[in-house]
Amino acid sequence: MGVDRPFQWLIRQFEEQMIILSDTGFHAAEGDPTNLKLCQRGEWEDRMLVETVLSMLTLVCHLKKVMHRGWAYFQARLESCTLLVI
Numbered sequence: 001m002g003v004d005r006p007f008q009w010l011i012r013q014f015e016e017q018m019i020i021l022s023d024t025g026f027h028a029a030e031g032d033p034t035n036l037k038l039c040q041r042g043e044w045e046d047r048m049l050v051e052t053v054l055s056m057l058t059l060v061c062h063l064k065k066v067m068h069r070g071w072a073y074f075q076a077r078l079e080s081c082t083l084l085v086i
Contacts, residue, residue, distance in 0.1 A: 011036050021047040057081055 011020050012033040019035045021044050026036060039047060058064055061081040 008033065008036075056084075060084070 007026065008028055011026075012035075014020065015033055015035045017035075019037050020033075021037050021039055024038050024040065026032070027038055032038070037044065057078075061077065061084070
């Protein structure tokens, strides 16, 4: 594992389960995992949508702060956040 690419080992753990979308900053000279899809500017724009929604849920709806309160509270908060998106 290279010091400059600390997530390569984590990405490799999910090679048979999912693809990981990333910008070209995750490219490693020693080779990338097969499930790492490097996105050039303008490709896989779905990645930007997912990042935007997760950022909104974290910053606007404070979901990181409610995880410790219990599943029912988390579901209620997530439902209220969903109404903001719709």
